[in-house]
Amino acid sequence: MFGLMDVFLKNDPITLQKDILDHVEFTVAKSRFNFDDFEAYQALAHCVRDRLIERWHDTQIHFSKKDPKRLYFLSLEFLMGRSLSNSVINLGIRDQFADALSQLGFEFEVLAEQEGDACLGNGGLARLSACQMDSLATLDYPAIGYGLRYQYGLFRQVILDGFQHEQPDYWLNFGNPWEIERVHITYTVKFYGTVTDEVLNGEKYKVWVPGEMVEAVAYDNPIPGYGTRNTIDLRLWAAKPSDQHDMEAYNTGDYVDAVVNRQRAESISSLLYPDDRSYQGKELRLKQQYFFVSASVQDIIRRFKDKHKNFDEFPEKVALQLNDTHPSLAIAEVMRVLLDEEHLGRKRAWDIVCKIFSFTTHTVSTDALEKIPVDLMGSLLPRHLQIIYDINFNFMEELKKMIGLDYDRLARMSIVEEGAVKNIRMANMSIICSHTVNGVSRLHSELLKTKLFKDFYELWPHKFHYKTNGVTQRRWIVVSNPSLCALISKWLGTEAWIRDIDLLIGLRAHVTNAKLHQEWKMVKKVNKVRLAEYIETMSGLKVSLDAMFDVQTKRMHEYKRQLLNILGIIHRYDCIKNMNKNDRKKVVPRVCIIGGKAAPGYEMAKKIIKLCHVVGEKINKDNDIGDLLKLVFIPDYNVSVAELVIPGADLSQHLSTAGHEASGTSSMKYLMNGCLLLATEDGSTIEMIEEIGKENMFLFGAKVDETAALREKGPALKVPLQFLRVVRMIRDGHFGLKDYFQSLCDKIEGENDYFLLGADFASYLEAQAAADKAFVDEERWTKMSILSAAGSGRFSSDRTIQEYAEKTWRIQPCRCNS
Ligand code: 26Q
16 A cells, blocks of 8 residues: 555656656656756656646645635736746755756756746736745635736846836746646637626526627636645636637638637737726726636635535635725625625625635735726626626615715715716725725825725725735745855744744844855855856946945836936946046945836836936946946846846835835845845835834935825925036936927926935935945945845745734645645
């Protein structure tokens, strides 16, 4: 008889070599005596995939046997990046694989570089989902992620002559070993059509007769936990034409048109929309949202019904997490299924809905809240529009009883926005129907309560909470910074911090130890070398390792104020140009690095990218400046580029105008890597101050309660002369393209300066000067760097997930030990 242990795939070097070669021969179909790096990567990936599937299977069987309450994490975006290194590290078999490969004449790191990124998301929200999946698996929570399997991920950014161009990311071109296609797990998703009334057993029911049907096919992506056998599922849906699609057309003999029409179905999951609010109200986007919601809800209900005869226990077994409003149609969909298909009756259906949904918002401004035109909703999802109207009618009636006939407030809180175009307010629906509304940092939550959702907070204060975001130390230290990982484990005397981040604080005990300082600096040096090499291959620019590597990487957005950074660089350049030889000796050399994508339709963000290039061109070519200042733009910033850039940074900038960044998560990654922060008191930075102390950061700028008064001052607002001078330089064509940059300058001068660049400029320069001063005192800098990493524990997604599990989802770990 076999015991369970006997059927595990073995991980000794001989077995691994054999398995890799077998995959070379039978999966990649190459000769085992002749294969290149990419083919070796493919074989290796399949070998890892086998081991993932084994654990994934055991986990699913275990969950199914225990039938715990499960978390269903609904998100339209997951920014997973590469999987190979992360998987072997989480499986605990990285070194074994590296050994086996070296005996075959390959280097693990070289093969890992062959993998392309899975960019199924835009930025913060999407990478947060990926970090949270890693934490859910590691902490043994019975969770499933649901999303869309886009054929085209986020566009690739190509820079031509300093301008951003977008190219399609057809990421599945070379196959994807990390997914398992489930041809038998499919659901039909309906669109358009009409709703009729029917009578069944004397009861009246609504019947939705669809006008179009599309199949959703499941693709499972195993997500392994670290230090556990648990491997959870990220299930992504792909659209395929339904066999019932256009039967009519076939019957009428319109064969060619019918086949062409079938192709159209696949377009639903074809592309990820770039984060640009102007895309709101597009039919294809709404179709995507409903497509993935409907397939997921069918899957969830099928799983529940496999074990339960009726819906009594549904809320004790199911928690549905809405990652922003993008999946919020799930509310109307669950209601529809319970009413029209399960015939539960309105009261019971509504009771269930109110108990299962939780909603997290990632937005700070009312303008950015998602709205769907009623006409569009009514045509694509006629039954859902009825249901939403019904929910809203009942809510309005209840509300009138509670607050009286305050029509302004009723109008503000209604799900339906009246006006020239009637809209469905997805956030209002999400708040009304969820038991919990979470913000992503403490400050964000305060803004939700006092501004964005004030009316709702006053009605239901108990619903409003926050779970400060976090990032996974597995990806952001262990995978991306192996030298730092080894150093931390050595000084803490344990690797346990990889699962228990609170242990990081133990580094504080050694903060003055000269030996640690020496090793710490060495690690930073190694990572700076790696980054410098990347910069050189990419741009041909040689940068000095003695310079401070000063980095700002994030999506390009006016509120994130990359422009403030560039204006600061111009000011620095101008100062150096006007210095005598002696003063120049005191200048702290800097390599300024900026990276990030602009949404394709976001003119101003694209201008900022071009400005960065022209300024960089001028400075980098100026022999008079030499190594004192360099400005590099890193193109196509994505997860794998971040893994390279973050460990090599000395200083990172987080410059959002206070009150505009809901949380910010890149700062957490930099902090964990011992990079000092130059930041405004915004989003999660405020909580970082408490963890590492303001003396270890470079803070500047107006605070959130000061911005309104500054804006009100309008033309009376004093801006420093240096600010006017640098803007003037751009206006006068000092960097070329005089006309092109006028509109950009107009936006930051006088009353138009909504994001307060002028108001914050003096304080920004002071913070920069403080950073320079600290950097020349190597011992002080290293101490600050160690304290940054030591104090970063609170910003692990393990902490975030544990809080969600205990306070919001009320789920328990379910560890699979077999
Ligand atoms: C909406 C409609 C149509 C098309 C696209 C979108 C869309 C897509 C993505 C709207 C917003 C997003 C992404 C938002 C986002 O990433 N927000 C960030 O979330 C992070 C995680 O909570 C926070 O740290 C950041 O502060 C927040 O900006």
